[in-house]
Amino acid sequence: PPGPGLAGATPTPTGGGPRWRRARWVVLGAVLALVGVATAATLYLTRDRYPDLAFDSLRELSRPPAGAERPVGVWTAVLDDRAYLAFSLPDDRLEVVAVDAVSGDELWRRPTDVRADDWEAIIAVPGAVAVLADAPGDSTLRPLAVLDGRTGKQRWQRDLRGDDEVYVADDTAVLVDRAGEQLVGLRLSNGSTRWTEPNPRDQYAGARTVVRPVGSDAAAGGPAFLDGRPRDPWTGKGRRLVQVGADRSVRLLDMASGRVLRQWGSVADLDDLVVAHEDRLYVAANEGGYQLLAYDLGSDAEPVVLHRSGNDEYRPKELVACGARRACLLQVPNNDVARTEVVAVTEGERMIRWSAPGVTGLLPLGEQLLAQRESPEPTVTVFDAAGKAVLRDRGGVAVRLDAGNLLVFAKAPSVVADNRVLAGVWAESGKVDELGELQDVRSSSCSWNTHVIACGAEKDFVLYRFTDD
Secondary structure (H helix, E strand, C coil): CCCCCCCCCCCCCCCCCHHHHHHHHHHHHHHHHHHHHHHHHHHHHHCCCCCCCCEEEEEEEECCECCCCCCCCEEEEEECCEEEEEEECCCCEEEEEEEECCCCCEEEEEEEEEECCCEEEEEEECCEEEEEECCCCCCCEEEEEEEECCCCCEEEEEEEECCCEEEECCCEEEEEECCCCEEEEEECCCCCEEEEEECCCCCCCCCCEEEEEEECHHHHCCCECCCCCECCCCCCCCCEEEEEECCCCEEEEECCCCCEEEEECCCCCCCCEEEEECCEEEEECCCCCCEEEEEECCCCCCCEEEEECCCCCEEEEEEEECCCCEEEEEEEECCCHHHCEEEEEECCCCCEEEECCCEEEEEEECCEEEEEECCCCCEEEEECCCCCEEEEEEECEEEEEECCEEEEECCCCCCCEEEEEEEEEECCCCCEEEEEEEEEEEEEEEEECCCEEEEEECCEEEEEEEECC
């Protein structure tokens, strides 16, 4: 008789009937589909996220005018397919021009409603562009204005002090208000106050502070400024800041809400080297015989000691995040720059170090490193993850296009209009492609993405394309 649960079941003939054959094909199809999905996922996860760019000779894309007179100052910013160009007007306002970075077509042109004796920067964010005036002194007031990215209409403006700082995300600007001894979150849409948070104080009521953005892999994989800061720091998930207090505390804040997500005591002095990236905070004391510590931004656990210098003559000079839970720094024994070394350490692995004489700056390229030397002449070297030089002592100043590609200016950028030879570099191999010459540009004003470079020139602006992509 049939067993339990099989009452009324009809035995299947040997070899199976049509329904069984169809079932086998359905099962086989499902298995193949799963294999295909797994293969696609593997290829996605192991693909080269930053492939070599197809570098090509510089080709002028457009030359937007900059007014009837030669402007005293010019500034640029590039974000995705938009270039923002700005120049000072005779009446001390700033005129901002938006240009399509693919076609070179002008989209709009608007002057600001505010005036300033000098301007410091323009900052492109998704859907908006901020302009910030310069100031001769710490207590001098200077305007910050935000323009709508679609129309150029000024949304709002606010006066800042000369020593104030501002960190802009996609929907929030965080003001480091020195006189008010607080952080202030401002809505990027209209400038209204979203939140305030007083600075930590020490036992003498001192409230000095240092604020640093928490970096992301996405931002570190994109273009960087000349000084190595990411041009698009809001890319990636989460918009957070770390704040070092006068009491040596460090706290993690959400930029949108101002909420203190986590706080640690007795972590760092204001002049220590502090870098936050993804889920880690790295701290190296600015002293001989230092330790490099890693804090988990997601927990209250004790820090991990990544490296001990073991010798009082070693002092850290530069600290960057350079890969997944990996930190790299420069250490200089007895201030002898000829003996400068790079130290690279990943959690759970042995530290490695190598000689880098005269190097003064580091820029992460995934786990590779761009090392910049300033004297006797500017030169760049690209190291792989193990410290092997894949490009050594290339003359000039390099900037990051993405984690796999660089632009190298043959000479240090300048505020004076002249010609600048450019080269493209594939970071993994160190291969160099000569791109040609930027003609009559104020090269310190230039901005770039992986396809286009925009610069202020003598009396106008110029956009060049340098890839075939």
